[in-house]
Amino acid sequence: MSPAAAKKVRPKYLSLQALIFQIRLPLPGWVSILHRISGALLFVSLVWLLWMLDRSLSSEAAFERIRHYASLWPVKLALLVLIWAYSHHVCAGIRHLFLDLDKGIDLKTARLTSVMVFVVSLGFTAFLGWKLW
Amino acid sequence: MSRVVTGAGYGLTDWLAQRITATIMAVYSIIALVVILSGLPITYAVWKDFFSQGWMRVATLLFMASLAWHAWVGVRDILMDYIKPDGLRLTLQVCTLLTIAAYLGWTIQILWR
Numbered sequence: 575m576s577p578a579a580a581k582k583v584r585p586k587y588l589s590l591q592a593l594i595f596q597i598r599l600p601l602p603g604w605v606s607i608l609h610r611i612s613g614a615l616l617f618v619s620l621v622w623l624l625w626m627l628d629r630s631l632s633s634e635a636a637f638e639r640i641r642h643y644a645s646l647w648p649v650k651l652a653l654l655v656l657i658w659a660y661s662h663h664v665c666a667g668i669r670h671l672f673l674d675l676d677k678g679i680d681l682k683t684a685r686l687t688s689v690m691v692f693v694v695s696l697g698f699t700a701f702l703g704w705k706l707w
Numbered sequence: 708m709s710r711v712v713t714g715a716g717y718g719l720t721d722w723l724a725q726r727i728t729a730t731i732m733a734v735y736s737i738i739a740l741v742v743i744l745s746g747l748p749i750t751y752a753v754w755k756d757f758f759s760q761g762w763m764r765v766a767t768l769l770f771m772a773s774l775a776w777h778a779w780v781g782v783r784d785i786l787m788d789y790i791k792p793d794g795l796r797l798t799l800q801v802c803t804l805l806t807i808a809a810y811l812g813w814t815i816q817i818l819w820r
Binding site: 590610613614617620621624627628630631632633634637638660664667668671674705706 | 726729733736743744751754755758774778781782785789806810813814816817820
């Protein structure tokens with residue numbers, strides 16, 4: 575290691591505090607951190623989604639109860655958040671696959687594709703929200 | 708040689724697996740979306756029949772198996788980034804694996820009831 579490189583201690587990763595309070599994150603950065611947050615949210619929420627699938631397939635009465643449950647506004651809202659999380663995760667994931675192939679890594683394209691991720695995922699969430707309820 | 712306990716290996720396999728499983732889930736999502744938007748009134752009978760078909764059971768299981776592997780890589784990455792004490796990180800990683808195993812077992816139970 576050269577002396578210059580040894581002197582400078584570089585952070586290995588960004589702390590959550592730094593991400594939230596110190597750094598003004600550019601749009602591709604938001605796509606990235608929301609990719610992570612949406613993934614974690616989906617993983618944790620899977621127990622709830624599986625529970626609903628389990629109940630809805632268990633009997634006709636239970637199916638109707640779940641249908642009623644899903645029509646309550648806090649449940650709808652939570653489901654919409656998860657639909658957004660899934661949409662964002664998929665869109666950001668597709669963008670990531672292109673980045674893996676060295677496509678769209680220049681600043682201009684990277685910004686454009688991150689705008690696209692937000693437009694498509696939020697638009698799709700709004701569309702499904704309108705379609706399903 | 709000094710080694711840091713991370714509770715996981717590194718390398719191409721996980722990186723590749725995360726991408727392949729993502730593609731499988733994306734394809735399943737398109738199928739699910741087509742069904743949802745087909746405009747078919749979803750009654751209990753329709754719902755039950757749909758999940759009783761052999762191909763749908765296998766596809767859903769394949770989706771969940773993909774999710775299991777994909778989520779393991781993803782959650783492990785998050786834990787490696789933010790949880791610094793080795794013992795706590797390993798504990799959380801074991802909890803994650805147990806949760807994933809439970810998710811998979813439950814899915815099989817739901818599908819082949």
